[in-house]
Amino acid sequence: MQDFLEFRSISKGYPGVQALSDVSFAVRKGAVHGLMGENGAGKSTLIRVLSGDQSADEGEIRIDGEVQHYRSVRDAFHAGVIVIHQELQLVPELTVAENLWLGHFPGKGGVIDRRKLIGVVSQKLAEIGIEVDPTAKVASLSIGERQMVEIAKAVMLDARVIALDEPTSSLSSRESEILFALIDRLRANGTVILYVSHRLDEIFRLCDSLTVLRDGKLAAHHPDISKVTRDQIISEMVGREIANIWGWRGRSFGAERLRVENVAGPKLKVPLSFAVRRSEIVGFFGLIGAGRSEMARLVYGADARSQGSVSVDGAVVPADSPPKSIRAGIVLCPEDRKFDGIVQGRSIEENMTISSRRHFSRFGIINPKKESELADKFIAKLRVRTPSRRQDIVNLSGGNQQKVILGRWLSEEGIKVLIVDEPTRGIDVGAKSEIYEILYGLAEQGMAIVVISSELPEVMGIADRIIVMCEGRLAADMPRAEFDERRILAAALPDIKNSKDLPLTQVQ
Amino acid sequence: MTHLKKILLGEQGLVVIFAVAFVIVSLAVPNFLSERNMLGLLQSVVTIGIIACTMMFCLASRDFDLSVGSTVAFSGMVAVMASNAMGSILLGLLAAVLCGAVVGAINGVVIARFRINALITTLATMQIVRGFALIASDGRAVGINDPSFYQLALSRFLGIPTPIWVMGLFFVVFGFVLNRTVFGKNTLAIGGNPEASRLAGVDVARIRIWIFALQGIVCAVAGVLLASRITSGQPNAATGLELSVISACVLGGVSLAGGRAAMTGVIVGVLIMGIAENVMNLLNIQAFYQYVVRGLILLLAVLLDNLRSVAGRQRV
Numbered sequence A: 001m002q003d004f005l006e007f008r009s010i011s012k013g014y015p016g017v018q019a020l021s022d023v024s025f026a027v028r029k030g031a032v033h034g035l036m037g038e039n040g041a042g043k044s045t046l047i048r049v050l051s052g053d054q055s056a057d058e059g060e061i062r063i064d065g066e067v068q069h070y071r072s073v074r075d076a077f078h079a080g081v082i083v084i085h086q087e088l089q090l091v092p093e094l095t096v097a098e099n100l101w102l103g104h105f106p107g108k109g110g111v112i113d114r115r116k117l118i119g120v121v122s123q124k125l126a127e128i129g130i131e132v133d134p135t136a137k138v139a140s141l142s143i144g145e146r147q148m149v150e151i152a153k154a155v156m157l158d159a160r161v162i163a164l165d166e167p168t169s170s171l172s173s174r175e176s177e178i179l180f181a182l183i184d185r186l187r188a189n190g191t192v193i194l195y196v197s198h199r200l201d202e203i204f205r206l207c208d209s210l211t212v213l214r215d216g217k218l219a220a221h222h223p224d225i226s227k228v229t230r231d232q233i234i235s236e237m238v239g240r241e242i243a244n245i246w247g248w249r250g251r252s253f254g255a256e257r258l259r260v261e262n263v264a265g266p267k268l269k270v271p272l273s274f275a276v277r278r279s280e281i282v283g284f285f286g287l288i289g290a291g292r293s294e295m296a297r298l299v300y301g302a303d304a305r306s307q308g309s310v311s312v313d314g315a316v317v318p319a320d321s322p323p324k325s326i327r328a329g330i331v332l333c334p335e336d337r338k339f340d341g342i343v344q345g346r347s348i349e350e351n352m353t354i355s356s357r358r359h360f361s362r363f364g365i366i367n368p369k370k371e372s373e374l375a376d377k378f379i380a381k382l383r384v385r386t387p388s389r390r391q392d393i394v395n396l397s398g399g400n401q402q403k404v405i406l407g408r409w410l411s412e413e414g415i416k417v418l419i420v421d422e423p424t425r426g427i428d429v430g431a432k433s434e435i436y437e438i439l440y441g442l443a444e445q446g447m448a449i450v451v452i453s454s455e456l457p458e459v460m461g462i463a464d465r466i467i468v469m470c471e472g473r474l475a476a477d478m479p480r481a482e483f484d485e486r487r488i489l490a491a492a493l494p495d496i497k498n499s500k501d502l503p504l505t506q507v508q
Numbered sequence B: 001m002t003h004l005k006k007i008l009l010g011e012q013g014l015v016v017i018f019a020v021a022f023v024i025v026s027l028a029v030p031n032f033l034s035e036r037n038m039l040g041l042l043q044s045v046v047t048i049g050i051i052a053c054t055m056m057f058c059l060a061s062r063d064f065d066l067s068v069g070s071t072v073a074f075s076g077m078v079a080v081m082a083s084n085a086m087g088s089i090l091l092g093l094l095a096a097v098l099c100g101a102v103v104g105a106i107n108g109v110v111i112a113r114f115r116i117n118a119l120i121t122t123l124a125t126m127q128i129v130r131g132f133a134l135i136a137s138d139g140r141a142v143g144i145n146d147p148s149f150y151q152l153a154l155s156r157f158l159g160i161p162t163p164i165w166v167m168g169l170f171f172v173v174f175g176f177v178l179n180r181t182v183f184g185k186n187t188l189a190i191g192g193n194p195e196a197s198r199l200a201g202v203d204v205a206r207i208r209i210w211i212f213a214l215q216g217i218v219c220a221v222a223g224v225l226l227a228s229r230i231t232s233g234q235p236n237a238a239t240g241l242e243l244s245v246i247s248a249c250v251l252g253g254v255s256l257a258g259g260r261a262a263m264t265g266v267i268v269g270v271l272i273m274g275i276a277e278n279v280m281n282l283l284n285i286q287a288f289y290q291y292v293v294r295g296l297i298l299l300l301a302v303l304l305d306n307l308r309s310v311a312g313r314q315r316v
């Protein structure tokens, strides 16, 4: 079949960064096309150019042979291009149907035709196989359902090209499966889909063809994905071979470091208890909503506990204040990067040293030299792609922002217990193995580490012990020698009856 | 056009506007550049300038303070009455600073600990404190017994009046605090994202309380200087001051959404406010029109802030 969507010599620069240079490739009609690359490689920028949100400095986009001249998202809309960003764009207080009609409500003289409003939507939703109540408020939907609604919106607007930027990063595996099924149906209708992801399994599961970007340039274009291997793609992305992403190595554990006893809070009714030893990495696995992040926030004192105690090396940690927890040696790298992580409008340096700067200040006066050395060190260590440490953090790509937030905690001194919640979400393979390496290094120095992750291969790959949570309870606890995918999954599932739709697991 | 836009909305945009305005005004308005007028101009912005230092912190941390005008009047009143009562100017000044600090700390505690909206809280304290000033003085101006109190405002050092030195000192100190201290950086971080800052171990409530307490102290200093200049404690002094101060800050590039502030910007903002007023006086423009102009300047400032954040929000 012929090329439907064509990028021709697209270049786009920001001050100090060439985000895209001379990128050309084409996608056939009815194809799902993967877009991969390291953090900051230019994937989101390419999608922004496609969506009319940003204009390219050079080059052109053709759809069905026609050169597109649009200058705004609205123009792109009319050309049939719809982008679904990682941060969803629905109005939470409106219903599903209202959201889908937003901008062009049906009706006469300003009075909305309610029957049409809901009728058309339920028909469309049924057509594409989405089970969502059109009269439900978007706020009441899960993230996965919201994503479905976004896609339904694209379908309702007769999109010819749909681009999805890391759509599964906050979906559970079941929700991802539903999304994949929907994408399959759209493909069958001839829609072109551009799919950005860092997860190779998804790329192989979904895509017909693939483009790899590196440093803003086209690193490889594979018109037929069945002709490439995983390792080949990784080395095209990273520019080097990565033999073993996990790189786990044995360690001997010391005395008990973190003890959590009968901790409960408003969202976590059943009291939880567990302990982590020195040098031990404990992976917390569970479905999204199993209560892992709530547990972490209670332990860290980010939310108030209703009962229970946390102690580090035998000393009880005060319950309700992150600053006190940090002084006692516990830190938490939170899950939600945008709301709990980055400080918008401030530089990379300030974001990284927000907590540790008290260590290199005297009488409250910061030593700027030490501050910038530290920032530069972690920018290099985590390979944050940026022209300068003074860059505003919002100008970084998603994965690079995540690296900065991780750097914030990895650079903190005197930490005894490190809790990281979904540390590698949105991070590329190369940087992932770098981060694991740092975690091992910290563990070897005696730190007790808790890694929360929804990716089973990751938890199994790096943890010395796995604790499974299910519906706010601890459901299983097993040492590395006993790791067993089926047992872990079975423990994570709320109800044994549901076990026939076991989440598909990705094995890396 | 786009080039011009870039300059105006960029980091140095305000300085450019200021320089252009300054040149035009010096050429167009007679007597503007004279030493006498320059010192007069600086004298006239002392109150705004001093308070803008801490208002900058307040806005940078996403807070708001409407009570500054009342606190200035109240602490000026306290300084005068306490000096008269205790026969010591030093004790009077201490009393004023203490009162300012208490008002600020109360603002801070209510806002940060009890989580009451800053606008509402300071709207309330603004009226309460003004009420106190009126009650204490029975609504009349209170004169000073010891004439050396006037010297606070009248004395000069190297030919420049003391209040101007005080303002300059505050600019330097608070500029340093904002950029080079943990307190300043944490203030900006809180404004950028309070929840992220809290989780990163910043004691958000404590910093907010400190900011308000400092604001109160700084208002007291301004109040004392003002009382000395007008040679009495006036319960109705500094009405509407809060708006001028906030205008100056916003004009100086401090974002009302928090997280963005620079001392140089605020200084320029303060000077622009001063020049506008000064020029209107030199040109004998009726006081009533001055309200309109001040309002227009504020509107312009907010528009500029908005344009700037739209320009900065290329990526979401």
Ligand SMILES: Nc1ncnc2c1ncn2[C@@H]1O[C@H](COP(=O)(O)OP(=O)(O)OP(=O)(O)O)[C@@H](O)[C@H]1O
Binding pocket: A014, A015, A017, A018, A019, A037, A038, A039, A040, A041, A042, A043, A044, A045, A046, A385, A386, A395, A396, A397, A398, A399, A400, A426, B314, B315
């Ligand atoms: N507004 C901006 N100002 C400055 N630099 C920018 C801006 N937007 C993007 N960049 C830079 O352009 C480069 C490409 O960013 P982009 O978001 O396209 O990366 P990405 O491939 O999507 O990465 P990720 O996998 O982390 O999402 C990055 O180095 C980023 O820092």
Ligand SMILES: [Mg+2]
Binding pocket: A043, A044, A045, A165, A397, A398, A399
């Ligand atoms: Mg991206």
